Amino acid sequence: MTRRPLAALLLAAIAALALSACASKEDSTAPPQLRKVSIILDYLPNADHVGLYTAMARGDFRKAGLDVEIQTPSDPASPLKLLAAGKADLAISYQPEVLLARDKGAELLSIAALAQRPLTSLMSTGDRPVDPRKLAGARIGTAGIPYQDAYLDTILDKAGVDPASVTKINVGFNLIPAMLSKKVDATLGAFWNIEGVQLKLQKRRPRIMPVDEAGVPTYDELVLVTREATAREDGAMLRRFIQALYRGTLAARDTPSVGVDALLAAVPDLKRTFTTASVAATLPVLVPDDPKVPFGWMSYGRWQTFADWMRRNDLLARPTGVQQALSNEFLPGEGVGDAGSTPLAT
Secondary structure (H helix, E strand, C coil): CCCCCHHHHHHHHHHHHHHHHHHHHHHHCCCCCCEEEEEECCCCCCHHHHHHHHHHHHCHHHHCCEEEEEECCCCCCCHHHHHHCCCCCEEEECHHHHHHHHHCCCCEEEEEEEECCCCEEEEECCCCCCCHHHCCCCEEEECCCHHHHHHHHHHHHHCCCCHHHCEEEECCCCHHHHHHCCCCCEEEEEECCCHHHHHHHCCCCCEEEEHHHCCCCCCCCEEEEEEHHHHHHCHHHHHHHHHHHHHHHHHHHHCHHHHHHHHHHHCCCCCHHHHHHHHHHHHHHHCCCCCCCCCCCCCHHHHHHHHHHHHHCCCCCCCCCHHHCECCCCCCCCCCCCCCCCCCCC
């Protein structure tokens, strides 16, 4: 056997080291472990959440490196309280609720508008008119939410009707049964894209007027909320979440049946006919037609106008500057970083 020259041995050693380095580099670029993220819904799953469930079903969150858990609250008043207590990373809530929570000292931040206009409506059925000018002497069912009672007072005042001439009846969340049983003549609090669709399918001839068409300042009905600390410390996660949610919402808009199937798979108790109709009504609100209005965009001016209205109606204890209550920084194309289609490290 002949000896291998020293140069050959050195070359072999270098090659071995190079292969080892390549293997090490390959290991370091393996996808990071999925980041767990929890989100609390505002209420029971419905068409308002079609983008979220579509993104879950398509794997959009996992592609963004997120393992998302959806929580349904036992009490619709609890999501922001649970979020503030650290029981979740995100919550879906309502612009008025965010302003109320901040007024009480909660360090919460709205980071996206999921429904950029009011869904809450004044509603009646059958022959009863929903024209606010004709509501003097009527019995109006409400959910007992103070700011919605203020909606009604504003609507009546703008219509020239003395609010004292109307009987408000707190029916809780039984708005539709109260109307159909003739316990009340009309209601304020139901959503035109949910209960309104349900009444149409039942051929109850609903009369519907969204509150912003009746005199209440417009606002973002549904918003995505996080803690201020999360926004400071985990902005990359928030951007990835919103971009994945955006992809799911676009997929549902482009093929509504995909969104319907995702909702029905997650919540089998939903009925396909109703879900299909409510999703069709809701999608235009979740994805604006105006290309100048980005997905999730919130207007500081609109928020301030609404906060000022809440203050005038004694709903807020102190003047509110909304600059600290919301941020568009985490929306697609608005902040630093992009979720892309590959998981990003936090």
